[in-house]
Amino acid sequence: MNKNFKRVKQSKGIVEYKHSKNDLSILLLENDNSPLATFMITYHVGSRNEAIGYTGSTHLLEHLMFKGSKKFNKKNNNAIWDVLQNAGALLNATTWFDRTNYFELVPSEHLEKAVEIEADRMRNAFIKEEDKNSEMTVVTNEFERGENDPLESLDKNIWSTAYQAHPYHHSTIGWRTDIENVSINRLKSFYDTFYWPNNATVTVIGDFDTKKILKLIDKYFGKIKKSPHEIPIMYTQEPVQEGPRRFEIKRSGELPIIGIAHKTPNGLDNDTYGLYVLDRILSYGKSSRFYKKFIDSGKAVDISISYYPLLDNGLFTTYLFAPKNSNLEVFENEILDEYESIKKNGVSQEELNRVKSQIFSQTNYSRDGSYSVASNLNEAIAIGDWTFYTTFLDKINKINKEEIQKIANKYLFQDNSTTGFFTPKKT
Amino acid sequence: MQISNKIVQSEPVNGLNFYSLNTGVNNFVSFKGSFLGGKLFNKSNKLVPELLVEMLDKGTKKRDKFKVANILENVGAKINFSHGNYRVYFSGQCLTKDISMIISLIAEQLIEPMFNEKDLKSVKKRNISELINLKNDTRGQGMISFLQNLYPKNHPNRPDQIDKEIIEIEKLSIEDIILFHKECYGLGNMEICVVGDVDHSKVHKNLFESFNNWKTSSLSLKNISNSLKSKKRTGKSDIIYIPDKSSADLIIGHGIGIDNNHKDYFNIMIGHFILGGNFSSRLMSTIREKEGLTYGIQSSVSGVDNGNDGYWNIWGTFSPKDINKAKKLIFKQLEIWSQKGISQKELEQKKNTICGMYKVSFDRTLGVVARILDTLHRNKPLSFIEEYPQLINDIQLKDVNNSIEKYYSKEKCVIISSGTVK
Numbered sequence: 001m002n003k004n005f006k007r008v009k010q011s012k013g014i015v016e017y018k019h020s021k022n023d024l025s026i027l028l029l030e031n032d033n034s035p036l037a038t039f040m041i042t043y044h045v046g047s048r049n050e051a052i053g054y055t056g057s058t059h060l061l062e063h064l065m066f067k068g069s070k071k072f073n074k075k076n077n078n079a080i081w082d083v084l085q086n087a088g089a090l091l092n093a094t095t096w097f098d099r100t101n102y103f104e105l106v107p108s109e110h111l112e113k114a115v116e117i118e119a120d121r122m123r124n125a126f127i128k129e130e131d132k133n134s135e136m137t138v139v140t141n142e143f144e145r146g147e148n149d150p151l152e153s154l155d156k157n158i159w160s161t162a163y164q165a166h167p168y169h170h171s172t173i174g175w176r177t178d179i180e181n182v183s184i185n186r187l188k189s190f191y192d193t194f195y196w197p198n199n200a201t202v203t204v205i206g207d208f209d210t211k212k213i214l215k216l217i218d219k220y221f222g223k224i225k226k227s228p229h230e231i232p233i234m235y236t237q238e239p240v241q242e243g244p245r246r247f248e249i250k251r252s253g254e255l256p257i258i259g260i261a262h263k264t265p266n267g268l269d270n271d272t273y274g275l276y277v278l279d280r281i282l283s284y285g286k287s288s289r290f291y292k293k294f295i296d297s298g299k300a301v302d303i304s305i306s307y308y309p310l311l312d313n314g315l316f317t318t319y320l321f322a323p324k325n326s327n328l329e330v331f332e333n334e335i336l337d338e339y340e341s342i343k344k345n346g347v348s349q350e351e352l353n354r355v356k357s358q359i360f361s362q363t364n365y366s367r368d369g370s371y372s373v374a375s376n377l378n379e380a381i382a383i384g385d386w387t388f389y390t391t392f393l394d395k396i397n398k399i400n401k402e403e404i405q406k407i408a409n410k411y412l413f414q415d416n417s418t419t420g421f422f423t424p425k426k427t
Numbered sequence: 428m429q430i431s432n433k434i435v436q437s438e439p440v441n442g443l444n445f446y447s448l449n450t451g452v453n454n455f456v457s458f459k460g461s462f463l464g465g466k467l468f469n470k471s472n473k474l475v476p477e478l479l480v481e482m483l484d485k486g487t488k489k490r491d492k493f494k495v496a497n498i499l500e501n502v503g504a505k506i507n508f509s510h511g512n513y514r515v516y517f518s519g520q521c522l523t524k525d526i527s528m529i530i531s532l533i534a535e536q537l538i539e540p541m542f543n544e545k546d547l548k549s550v551k552k553r554n555i556s557e558l559i560n561l562k563n564d565t566r567g568q569g570m571i572s573f574l575q576n577l578y579p580k581n582h583p584n585r586p587d588q589i590d591k592e593i594i595e596i597e598k599l600s601i602e603d604i605i606l607f608h609k610e611c612y613g614l615g616n617m618e619i620c621v622v623g624d625v626d627h628s629k630v631h632k633n634l635f636e637s638f639n640n641w642k643t644s645s646l647s648l649k650n651i652s653n654s655l656k657s658k659k660r661t662g663k664s665d666i667i668y669i670p671d672k673s674s675a676d677l678i679i680g681h682g683i684g685i686d687n688n689h690k691d692y693f694n695i696m697i698g699h700f701i702l703g704g705n706f707s708s709r710l711m712s713t714i715r716e717k718e719g720l721t722y723g724i725q726s727s728v729s730g731v732d733n734g735n736d737g738y739w740n741i742w743g744t745f746s747p748k749d750i751n752k753a754k755k756l757i758f759k760q761l762e763i764w765s766q767k768g769i770s771q772k773e774l775e776q777k778k779n780t781i782c783g784m785y786k787v788s789f790d791r792t793l794g795v796v797a798r799i800l801d802t803l804h805r806n807k808p809l810s811f812i813e814e815y816p817q818l819i820n821d822i823q824l825k826d827v828n829n830s831i832e833k834y835y836s837k838e839k840c841v842i843i844s845s846g847t848v849k
Contacts, residue, residue: 088783
């Protein structure tokens with residue numbers, strides 16, 4: 001093996017390495033089902049690392065990362081989008097609360113180009129004033145598109161009401177005036193603080209040879225030094241909530257929507273697995289409780305639960321679209337009645353078995369294609385342990401119905417709740 | 428990448444065609460199938476075929492809807508039924524061990540569905556609410572107006588007004604659903620494709636046993652007239668006003684009068700790909716990258732399947748205050764594109780992009796299964812899967828530029844702005 005890499009651990013075929021000079025983490029999974037591979041780099045920085053005045057900076061910076069770097073730029077006639085898209089690559093980047101990731105799904109023969117580009121822009125991205133000015137209006141339009149959607153508006157307000165101190169208070173896109181006014185120096189400083197090999201994890205999945213890819217990663221990333229500073233820790237914690245919170249958005253629209261959220265623990269907490277199962281018992285598929293109660297009966301238009309593990313605490317939120325002119329309080333009571341039923345009576349073994357089977361199958365499906373595996377790993381990396389992805393099924397299998405009842409009682413109580421109404425305004 | 432010679436095909440029986448492809452994935456398969464029965468086959472009320480599809484998961488004569496759901500969910504499988512203008516589709520993923528059971532269940536749902544008044548009432552109510560919600564969708568409303576300006580009544584590419592669809596839903600009865608199923612569903616034009624960890628002979632046996640006694644459908648694509656052509660009109664500009672919207676949608680385009688079997692199709696398709704097909708296209712480079720006016724803008728050719736005369740359109744989102752500036756800049760790009768044409772370098776780059784994207788679309792079994800069915804629906808041999816990149820590589824610069832000139836007319840453009848714009 002390449003002497004510049006230490007093998008750290010292995011789980012379900014995925015092997016973790018660490019570059020011995022700059023602490024870059026690498027996850028590899030060889031799979032030659034098709035002549036394709038996904039290269040992904042995940043930076044451990046997201047909107048949780050922002051504060052008032054520069055909310056949305058992580059996302060705006062992600063946009064600027066496509067504007068050129070020392071080797072790959074318009075002047076050299078090899079801009080990042082052009083080079084990769086002309087090779088047929090599927091490429092993009094996403095920003096979320098806890099991470100920013102850049103990825104390329106490429107025919108395997110172009111894998112080296114993806115490695116070279118990501119290594120170059122890790123420390124040599126331009127981050128220029130003129131690019132920020134044009135990209136700021138692009139991101140503003142992205143913000144505006146989101147605001148067009150009543151559900152997205154309601155979701156933003158749920159998070160900002162539930163979280164007051166912790167930076168999950170603001171969404172990844174940020175507040176409009178912050179997007180419009182953040183300075184280029186702030187963005188540069190953000191880049192210089194977080195974009196280092198010791199704050200990143202590279203994932204390669206698909207048709208490649210481990211020895212060769214490690215050689216390529218060493219060739220392009222090996223020369224980048226680790227950060228000269230410690231990566232700052234975000235230490236703000238949300239104070240304990242001491243009572244239910246409520247709000248209402250009144251805006252033009254057609255259907256009323258209700259969101260009921262309850263705070264949940266950090267993603268690596270053992271209760272995450274029980275909450276995941278609870279979500280599915282309530283809302284997944286036609287056998288679920290909510291489907292039978294609200295959709296099959298024709299009472300509601302749509303109902304879903306939004307729950308995903310995060311690095312810090314999260315939210316377990318039920319969203320329901322009601323028919324036009326409905327009284328949302330009636331739906332609120334019916335949703336809460338279902339919570340109370342589980343708190344009091346628990347769930348059945350049949351429900352638990354069904355959800356476990358669903359998760360088992362879906363874990364198999366999630367290995368369909370190199371991008372799918374990389375994408376799942378990306379979220380596990382973001383919450384602090386990539387083996388969350390590989391051990392997930394084993395942990396789910398250990399859940400019993402008593403734990404589900406206990407978890408429902410532990411988190412789904414009134415003082416831990418935030419309820420929002422989207423009420424269509426008559427125009 | 429050679430795929431077609433690895434696809435196993437069964438001898439068709441009563442118009443039931445089965446294809447399978449074994450790939451390297453373990454323990455699961457992706458499947459997709461289709462047959463004629465889409466909304467164009469019921470002229471009096473297009474909503475009947477649509478709602479029928481939504482009733483297919485509401486139980487069978489042997490099992491009620493919750494038993495069906497339990498069977499699927501207990502093994503983590505899902506069957507999605509959907510519809511298009513022409514076809515009804517079913518698709519999903521399941522573990523390899525369950526594929527025979529899933530095939531039998533699909534057959535039961537299609538052959539002996541349980542249609543009842545109560546379920547229909549609930550489906551109708553939900554569909555009406557979804558349509559009401561669509562009135563608030565700037566893109567959806569913009570596209571309805573755009574296509575209605577392009578196509579005459581009853582053309583396959585023309586959507587109905589939302590209020591008309593609501594009335595049609597309110598009118599339809601369980602008897603309409605039962606009658607359409609009785610008269611139109613059946614074998615004769617069904618394809619099923621299974622990709623992944625699949626044993627062809629095992630699935631074949633189960634499939635042909637499950638559908639063995641189903642009647643033959645009377646439907647044929649020949650029943651659907653596509654003699655209606657897009658309106659021969661000059662340009663038009665319209666505003667669809669929707670209050671309280673931060674972002675507005677702009678749609679510009681017109682009919683092209685050809686389908687995807689026409690000799691010019693690939694030329695005009697790649698011409699639009701160069702104009703607005705991906706991030707490095709002309710519109711994204713200028714309107715987004717340089718001017719910073721939009722999060723996304725694209726240009727493409729659509730509505731060209733099954734012999735229909737299609738259209739091209741540009742779609743982008745803008746801050747309402749920028750909509751007029753965006754319009755001017757888009758037309759400036761259209762003028763450069765149509766008058767100066769594209770360059771050899773651009774053409775070669777985009778050929779590489781399209782061929783690479785095509786290869787990448789085989790990353791997942793779901794992508795492979797969709798590609799195989801798409802080839803069959805275009806009446807192409809399976810070898811077309813490998814021939815497609817060659818067809819792209821054979822495209823000539825002069826033909827693309829001639830097609831751009833031939834199929835673009837500023838005077839014919841329909842321009843729709845949708846959102847809080849005046």
